Amino acid sequence: MSLEQELKAKAADLGFVACGITDLAPVPHTAELDDWLARGYAGTMRYLQRQARRRKDPQRIVPEARSVVIICDNYYYRQLGPQAIPQVAKYALGTDYHIAMRNRINNLADWLMARGAKTARPYVDAGPVPERELAQRAGLGWIGKNTMLIAPRAGSYFLIGAVFTDLALVTDAPFTEDHCGSCTRCLDACPTGAFVGPRVLDATRCISYLTIEHRGDIPETLADRFEGWAFGCDICNDVCPWNHKFSQESSRDEFRARPIWGTARNQDFFEKMGADEFADLFGDTPLERPGLDGMRRNWRVAHRVAGEPGTGGGRGA
Ligand code: SF4
Ligand code: SF4
Known part of the structure; x- marks a missing residue:
């Protein structure tokens, strides 16, 4: 077995569902990134501006690196019954993915060190890593019109x-293939019109950005179109036929929805909660990013279309 085959077997042992290897050459679409930033589509995510040079040229991220190993972690669990409103993005119903992936990706880095590497630096959604472009170049799939990495025979419910x-x-x-073809389901389904075109997302209109990254009030014109989403949004993944056909349940318990989500839908759920209780329940989940104040805001907006607390009717996968 070659070193690369052993590496992929190790990644599979660690629970990663895909592993590919690519080089550090500059990624394509650099002019598109500049244009996207210049148009203000990144909103207040100013770190993207600061990281642009390294995002376009991954060699600048780790100058001594000669290869990059890309791994995918499946977070998908099937919804049991209709999804309640307010809705929370699937990846956020369990443990924060940074935590869920940390030990395993560190383990993969240690494995490389044990085989002669002097550098093996892991990244999980941190730093200026253009994960999707690198994943495509590592042969793992194509970037769909919804901007997600789509793996043939696996769909797009992955963390990279x-x-x-x-x-x-x-x-x-x-x-090198693009299997979106003439499909436009994701573009048509977005309730806030966040897609300027195929693969061009105006983050300032996207529910994920507005409920997670954005601080302050949510613009009124968009808040009425949230369709019950209170943290993130899965719509442009959920409508994708590649997910309908190929998504498989995760084998990672960390991503399984916590029992609290079976009952936590009432209107005053976050209003009544104190900081300590929020930290106990959600301190190790992605909800920690908007924090308690952010979740109170999001919950109020999501309940605008929710009708009675606990009613169904949302978009599930
Ligand atoms: S995550 Fe939701 S709001 Fe954002 S682009 Fe996709 S469908 Fe639109
Ligand atoms: S729904 Fe999926 S297959 Fe269709 S355009 Fe969007 S990303 Fe491509």
Whole structure:
């Protein structure tokens, strides 16, 4: 078995559902990134501006690196019954993915070190890593019109991590096909009109950005179109036929919805909660990013279309 085959077997042992290897060459679409930033589509995510040079040229992220290993972690669990409103994005119903993936991706980095690497630096949604472009170049799938990485025979309910290493590994062939074809389901389904076009997302109109990154009030014109989402939004993933056909349940318990989500839908759920209780229940989940104040705001907005507390009728997968 080659080192690369052993590496992929190790990634599979660690529970990652895909693993590919690519080089550190600049990614394509750099002019599009500049244009996207110039148009203000990143909103207040100013770190994207600061990271732009490194995002376009991954060699700048870890100068001594010669290869990057890309791994995918499946967070998908099937909804049991109709999804209640307010809705929470699937990836956020369990443990924060940084925590869920940390030990395993560190383990993969240690494995590379034990095989001669002097550098093996792991990243999970941190730093200026252009994960989707690298994943496509590592042969794992294509970037769909909804901007997500879509893996053939697996769909797009993935989190992506990367390990930069100074080992000169044999790279995989890039994924060069685009299987979106004439489909526009994701673009048509977005309730806030956040897609300016295929693969161009105005984050300032996206429910995920507005409920997680945005601080302050949610613009009135958009709040009425949230369709019950209170943290993130899965609509442009849920409508994708590749997910309908191919998504498989995760084997990782960390991503399973916590029992609290079976009951936590009433209007005053976050209003009545104190900071300590919020930290106990959600301190190790993605909800920690908007925090208690942010979730109170989001819950109020989501309840505008929710009708009676606990009613169903949302978009589930
Ligand atoms: S996550 Fe929701 S709001 Fe954002 S682009 Fe997708 S469908 Fe639109
Ligand atoms: S819904 Fe259709 S257009 Fe959108 S990502 Fe999926 S296949 Fe591509």
